[in-house]
Amino acid sequence: MPAVIEGFDLPSLRAQFPALDQEVNGRPLVYLDNAATAQKPREVLDAIAQFYERDNANVHRGIHELSRRATENFEDARARIASFMNASEPAEIVWTRGTTEAINLVAGTWALDNVGEDDEILLSTMEHHSNIVPWQLVAERTGAKVRYIEMDDQGRLALDTLSDVLGERTKIVSLGHISNALGTVNPIAEITRRVHDVGALIMIDGAQAGPHRPVDVQELGCDFYAISGHKMCGPTGIGVLWARRELLEEMSPYQGGGEMIRIVERDGSTWAEVPHKFEAGTPNIAGAVGMAAAADFLEGVGFDLIAEHERTVVGYAMEQLSQVPGLRIYGPDSLDERSGVISFTLGDAHPHDISTILDSEGVAVRAGHHCAQLVMRHFDVAATARASFYLYNTTDEVDRLVEALDTVRGIFAV
Amino acid sequence: MIEPTLNSLYQQLILEHYRKPRNRAELPEHTVEVRMYNPVCGDEIRLQLRVDGDRIAEAKFIGQGCSISQAAVSMMTVKLQGATLAEADALVSQFINLMHGDEAAARDRTLGDLRALQGVSKFPVRIKCALLGFDALQEALKQSRLEAGAQ
Structure with a gap:
């Protein structure tokens, strides 16, 4: 024992x-199915119930007390996750439905704007389908090529062959921090340095890392990092995309709708500030509150x-x-x-x-x-x-x- | 100790068909071929029939997957050799009845070895495994009739 x-x-x-x-x-x-989703502690369940029982209102649009409280809860949750991931500021935290949507957001905005037909997108054969298919969709639309870092016989990234697939043509690399199928932990900081050396960006799928270890996006040095709430004791339907502010500023909006605009005119519109530019429609407010409670819980332990x-x-x-x-x-x-x-x-x-x-x-x-x-x-x-x-x-x-x-x-x- | 319901699921006959599947081979002279894939679990069956008039002269399959899906399709092909299309239809509906826990189906000797699969009805998430081969058969019967109608 x-x-x-x-x-x-x-x-x-x-x-x-x-x-x-x-x-x-x-x-x-x-x-023993925690890599699929984790169970939820009372603290998280209570935070969600309390939000609905006491503070429920829509965010950012109301003048009344409940709307003020809902907005405060929602933005406090953003700040909480910013500190959980050691982001420079809460504005670098974009709420999504989960890791999958975060990857699709980067693929559908940054990649479609920046990847051309002579470019390459580098993934690995270790990836979850959610970190393969969005990039294949980008490749289909842009003519770019998807390449893969291979694995060795122990299911580790074969980094000795990284220079064969990473080069001048590489525009973006997207890798899982920890493999959901094998549990392999990838040396992200090291890979990030090599990716930046060739002038590419790197996105990290942190779905399996966020629940188990402190994620420090500044120390890792990567450009995009995604986590899901439900795998870290939070609710389903909520997750986060982190990106450096300057990247978020230059990116196109993701979906159109309320919340993400500044001014709407007959012939066009202007966008809200980051991160709201990426958050069309009523967000998953209770989900954000629950995810922040999960961050409190995990760091409390x-x-x-x-x-x-x-x-x-x-x-x-x-x-x-x-x-x-x-x-x-x-x-x-x-x-x-x-x-x-x-x-x-x-x-x-x-x-x-x-x-x-x-x-x-x-x-x-x-x-x-x-x-x-x-x-x-x-x-x-x-x-x-x-x-x-x-x-x-x-x-x-x-x-x-x-x-x-x-x-x-x-x-x-x- | 093995649970009684588990015993009823994993009958020796099922494991025997899983390990030594009948009619698992290519049938080059097939007249119809259907691939069925269960994306949830990755189980895969490619069913090939040689249909002659209103009879299935030969039935073979290639597949990989769990014991339930592979035993079911193996047992099914045994019943299909020489069966009429109408008999094959009846086999499909009686097997679906069996999966729904129908007691008359469980007593129906015409199901042959397939009766060993009655325990699957107690495991709702596994019923789709047992039905994979039958889904392929239904599609194959449909295609055969369409082709025959076109000629």
Whole structure:
């Protein structure tokens, strides 16, 4: 049994998550699908309820008290996320529906304005589809070419071949900070330096990083960074695009509508200041409030403790899983290079069958291609099962996972 | 201990068809071919039929996916060899009944090995796996009739 981490009270932490306290198929729930979405602590649920119960009104347009409060809550939330990501100022935080929309925003504005037919967009084969398809759409419309950084056999970016694909023609690079399919942590600061050396910009998909580690956009030095609320204990339908102010200033608007304009005339309009220029229509106000509460919650627990605990649990899981006969783990061997995701296959049992059998014992994992078909192709598998861990998971839950995998082995005679 | 419902899902017969699928091969002389893909899970089936008049002279498939989808299509092709198009229609609707938990379907011997899949009806998220091959069959029957009508 791993040592107790001082200052990290796991039972009382778990007690703050109502959804964790339930039985599934007659067994206490073991929730290991955190890379898909995280459960929500009471603090976040209360913040959302409180907003609707007390302060609900539309933002930026009303003179009355509730509208003032709603606007204040909404803009305070922006400032909260700005500090969460260490942005220079709240105006660099654009609210989106999530990481996917943030990437589409950059692809649909900056890239369409700046990428031409002789240019190249550089991605990697590790990416989630949400960081591939928006760029393919840009390539279709501009004639630009999409290129890929390859992976090595441990699912790490093959940076020794980076100079083969990164060069003068590269206009923008877009990479995940942490792989949702493999858990690989990419050396973003190092890659960013090399990208800037050739004069390109770099966007980071931080969907899997924001929940697990402090994101410091200034230290990383990147140009765009996106996170999602729901993967970091916040609500669904809210996320953030961060970009440096000068980039946001020169970018075209994303969608047209209310909120994003300055003056509308018969023959054209002028745009609101950043970030409002990118936020057409009534925003997800309660979502922003909830995401800010999630940032409070995570920083209240402390990312150092979260990281230490997750490393303990993931380390234990890697150790236990590697002893299961017939089980193969994908991704980096070293805990220094991976986050809370463990992707695996077990003999010839299909991941969907694994997931059904685990579910019958109350263990929730994901099975499939994890929206990363290029990763599956790299490892020549159709699908994997994925157990993904978060701050509230325990080593006992790892034991439950391994025990349920024994049932899979029994049925499939692995 | 293996849950009783889990036992009913993963019958030996299913695992046996999964490991040793029947009629899994190319059928170069096919008259109709349908690809079905489940984008949610990546399961894939390519069903090939050689239709002669109103009969399916031969049925083969190529596929990859979970035990349920692959066993179901394997069992289905066994039933299709030499079946009339009308019998194939009936097989599709009776199998759909089975997936909806219909007890008469569960007793229907004409389903053959497919009856082993009745446990799937207790796992709603897996029903689409079992139906993948039947979706392909429905489409193949439709295309065959359209072609026959055009001639």
